[in-house]
Each structure stands twice: as C-alpha cells, then as structure tokens.
Amino acid sequence: MAADIDEQPAGYERLLSAEYATPIARLAGIVAERRPRHVVFTARGTSDHAALYGAYLSEIRLGLPAGLASPSVVTLFDARPDLSDALVVAVSQSGGSPDLTEVLRAARDSGALTLAVTNAPDSPLAATAELSVDIAAGHERAVAATKTYTAELLALLMLVEGIRAGDGALPAEERRALADLPELAARTLTDPVPDQLAPRYRFASQLVTTGRGYAYPTAREAALKLMETSYLPALAFSGADLLHGPLAMTDPEVPVLAVVGSGPGGRSMGEVLPRLGERRADVVVVGSAEIEGTTRLVVPEVDERYAPLLDILPLQRLALALALTRGENPDAPRGLKKVTATR
Structure with missing residues (x-):
C-alpha cells in the first residue's frame, strides 16, 4: 500500500x-x-x-x-x-x-x-x-x-x-x-503529520469524516479506507447532512476528519466547524484552509476542482499508518479481494 x-x-x-x-x-x-x-x-x-x-x-x-x-x-x-x-x-x-x-x-x-x-x-x-x-x-x-x-x-x-x-x-x-499536480502531490506526501496522528486514533472505536462539494467524495473515500484497512467504523457525511442530526453523536471521544478547502465548499464548512467545537469534538482539518486551533493535514492550495487529487493523499497515509499501529495488515484486509464480483 x-x-x-x-x-x-x-x-x-x-x-x-x-x-x-x-x-x-x-x-x-x-x-x-x-x-x-x-x-x-x-x-x-x-x-x-x-x-x-x-x-x-x-x-x-x-x-x-x-x-x-x-x-x-x-x-x-x-x-x-x-x-x-x-x-x-x-x-x-x-x-x-x-x-x-x-x-x-x-x-x-x-x-x-x-x-x-x-x-x-x-x-x-x-x-x-x-x-x-x-x-x-x-x-x-x-x-x-x-x-x-x-x-x-x-x-x-x-x-x-x-x-x-x-x-x-x-x-x-x-x-x-x-x-503542477505531480509536484504538488509529491510535496503533499512528504508531510509527517499523518504518521504522527496514527497513535492518537489507535484505540478509537468510531470516527466521522465530513466535507462539502468536491470534498465530499474525499470524505467518503477516507472513511472507506479506514474501515477496510483498520476495521474502524467510519461514517462519512456531507457537512450539511452532519448538521441535520449526526452532529449529536460527536464528542471528545469521536474523532472528526474535516476536509476543508479554500473554495465555496470549504467556506461553507465555516458553519460546521464551530458546531463541532461546541461538541468539543476531536477535529483534524484536511486541506488548504487555515483553521485556528485545529490540527491540520496541510495540502497545497489549488482550484477546488483539483483539491480531491491532493486532499486524499494524507488520508491514505493516515489509513496506512493507523492500520500498522493497530497491528493490522493493510495490504490484505480480511475477507476482501482485489476484484469483487457483484450482481
């Protein structure tokens, strides 16, 4: 991996x-x-x-x-x-x-x-x-x-x-x-923070990912990677949907990975992050936006259309590091095969 x-x-x-x-x-x-x-x-x-x-x-x-x-x-x-x-x-x-x-x-x-x-x-x-x-x-x-x-x-x-x-x-x-994307991707992959974060989530029992617009697919993909490599229940919500009920499940024991860029989708997360703060949630911000008082997985600022190509990279590395920290094999998750045939 x-x-x-x-x-x-x-x-x-x-x-x-x-x-x-x-x-x-x-x-x-x-x-x-x-x-x-x-x-x-x-x-x-x-x-x-x-x-x-x-x-x-x-x-x-x-x-x-x-x-x-x-x-x-x-x-x-x-x-x-x-x-x-x-x-x-x-x-x-x-x-x-x-x-x-x-x-x-x-x-x-x-x-x-x-x-x-x-x-x-x-x-x-x-x-x-x-x-x-x-x-x-x-x-x-x-x-x-x-x-x-x-x-x-x-x-x-x-x-x-x-x-x-x-x-x-x-x-x-x-x-x-x-x-510019290849060089920006290479730079993003040098950030040591994903490896440093893994011990923080070693004993987590569940996790939430969230983002809006172009960032929402990133939130969903990050949740899937965490589930299939670390067997950690991870729930993905758009920032808007999070406020329509699931916000109630967040607290200091439920980590939240929030994908926040600098475009309209990222700016709209300005409504979500304060509400998470009220819940004293353990929030890590992923992306180019600078949010005071939060841990960040920093990604170079690009047009919001391109951001999913960079934002997912530190989240993949976090999934890898967390799986290893929890003693799992991320290369061969239990019960899974490379090609899944469904009808």
Missing part, C-alpha cells in the same frame, strides 16, 4: 502525458459532439466515490444533471431505464464487475452513449462500452485502492474539462494548472 501511495505523483504525470491525454481529449470531443442531456455514473466501492466526483464536475462544469445509477435496478429487478439522451459512465479499476458491465450493456441498448473509465483497457467493461478511457495507473499491489482512485479522479477531470472545451482540447491555463 505504501508503494502504491508513493507512485501517485508519477501516475499523474503519466496520465497528463500526450500518450494518454490525447486519447482522452479525442473522446471528450466525441462526447461534446453527441451533446448528451444528462450524465449517469455507475460504480462500486472506491470507484463510486470517483464517480461522485464526476457527478459534481458534470453538474458544476457542464451544467448537465448527473446522478449515480443503482446497478441492481438492471441486474436484480430487470428494469431497463430509458437512457437514450444520456452519457452513461462506468468507473471501475478492474473492469471486472458483472453488474457494471450489465448496466452499460442495457444503457447502450437503450441508445445511450456509454463510456468506461478503467485501469484494465482489455476488460469486459471496456469491451462493452462504446468509448473507453485507460487511467494508466499500472498494477496496484494492495487490495485497498489508492493510486487507481486518484487516477480515476484525474481522468474524469480531464474528460469533463475536455467536454466543456467542446473539442476536447484543454485551455492553456488549465493545462498549466494540471501540469
């Missing part, structure tokens, strides 16, 4: 190279030409959080309604929604989930434009889709996904921004900003 985490800056650089960026731009141009009226994502597990990020991008950057499909609608209930005006995007590191493949097949039969985002370009999922994006993350050693998750994020970002451009070609300013 440590090796997979450390390879992410190189993975960003590889995906941004012409070898992979050019095909993504070409596919973005095809999607833009087809002019879908809405976007439907389908995914499972870690990839579901990448898909949620894609949904935020689609609605904010493209102005298209977007949502996450329930694969069981197709696979268990044998329903066939009319997706004739939709772009249907399946996100899967392995491309081997039968339910996602079946959703794409049904969507394509109904007239949808289908696209697979996967680390396995020869997989059944990629073969079923009309279009396919190779996230080029390379072999992932650990069961817990790290570098494939961030590669999915970057691929979706490049795809959506290419669609927004119309012809798939990113504006020069966008290209320059993305080109």
Whole structure:
C-alpha cells in the first residue's frame, strides 16, 4: 500500500502525458459532439466515490444533471431505464464487475452513449462500452485502492474539462494548472503529520469524516479506507447532512476528519466547524484552509476542482499508518479481494 501511495505523483504525470491525454481529449470531443442531456455514473466501492466526483464536475462544469445509477435496478429487478439522451459512465479499476458491465450493456441498448473509465483497457467493461478511457495507473499491489482512485479522479477531470472545451482540447491555463499536480502531490506526501496522528486514533472505536462539494467524495473515500484497512467504523457525511442530526453523536471521544478547502465548499464548512467545537469534538482539518486551533493535514492550495487529487493523499497515509499501529495488515484486509464480483 505504501508503494502504491508513493507512485501517485508519477501516475499523474503519466496520465497528463500526450500518450494518454490525447486519447482522452479525442473522446471528450466525441462526447461534446453527441451533446448528451444528462450524465449517469455507475460504480462500486472506491470507484463510486470517483464517480461522485464526476457527478459534481458534470453538474458544476457542464451544467448537465448527473446522478449515480443503482446497478441492481438492471441486474436484480430487470428494469431497463430509458437512457437514450444520456452519457452513461462506468468507473471501475478492474473492469471486472458483472453488474457494471450489465448496466452499460442495457444503457447502450437503450441508445445511450456509454463510456468506461478503467485501469484494465482489455476488460469486459471496456469491451462493452462504446468509448473507453485507460487511467494508466499500472498494477496496484494492495487490495485497498489508492493510486487507481486518484487516477480515476484525474481522468474524469480531464474528460469533463475536455467536454466543456467542446473539442476536447484543454485551455492553456488549465493545462498549466494540471501540469503542477505531480509536484504538488509529491510535496503533499512528504508531510509527517499523518504518521504522527496514527497513535492518537489507535484505540478509537468510531470516527466521522465530513466535507462539502468536491470534498465530499474525499470524505467518503477516507472513511472507506479506514474501515477496510483498520476495521474502524467510519461514517462519512456531507457537512450539511452532519448538521441535520449526526452532529449529536460527536464528542471528545469521536474523532472528526474535516476536509476543508479554500473554495465555496470549504467556506461553507465555516458553519460546521464551530458546531463541532461546541461538541468539543476531536477535529483534524484536511486541506488548504487555515483553521485556528485545529490540527491540520496541510495540502497545497489549488482550484477546488483539483483539491480531491491532493486532499486524499494524507488520508491514505493516515489509513496506512493507523492500520500498522493497530497491528493490522493493510495490504490484505480480511475477507476482501482485489476484484469483487457483484450482481
């Protein structure tokens, strides 16, 4: 898991190279030409959080309604929604989930434009889709996904921004900003604080993660990483939903990881953090925002769209360090396999 985490800056650089960026731009141009009226994502597990990020991008950057499909609608209930005006995007590191493949097949039969985002370009999922994006993350050693998750994020970002451009070609300013990501990621991974925090949570019985907007997928992915590597019950809430009831469970014995950036989503967390303070919750802030009186996992400030590519890095390292501190093996969590086949 440590090796997979450390390879992410190189993975960003590889995906941004012409070898992979050019095909993504070409596919973005095809999607833009087809002019879908809405976007439907389908995914499972870690990839579901990448898909949620894609949904935020689609609605904010493209102005298209977007949502996450329930694969069981197709696979268990044998329903066939009319997706004739939709772009249907399946996100899967392995491309081997039968339910996602079946959703794409049904969507394509109904007239949808289908696209697979996967680390396995020869997989059944990629073969079923009309279009396919190779996230080029390379072999992932650990069961817990790290570098494939961030590669999915970057691929979706490049795809959506290419669609927004119309012809798939990113504006020069966008290209320059993305080109900084590998170096910023490498810098983020040098922060010693995640390793220092692990003993603080060694005996925690539960934990809460929270964020809003683009940060919400990060909160959900961080919770999953903690659960699957340390077996620590972790509940993820949007900052808004946290105030609608779950706030009551927070107290000095329930750690809270709050993802707080410098954009609108981060600023909105200004309503949440004081309420957590009233509960005397043990809060650690993750991101570029400076919050007085809190422990921080510091991340370089970038456009809020890019922040999920950096914010998750110290949280992956925290999950790794906490698993080791609790005497667990993060490379092979009990009961889990790299490819989970569901229907």
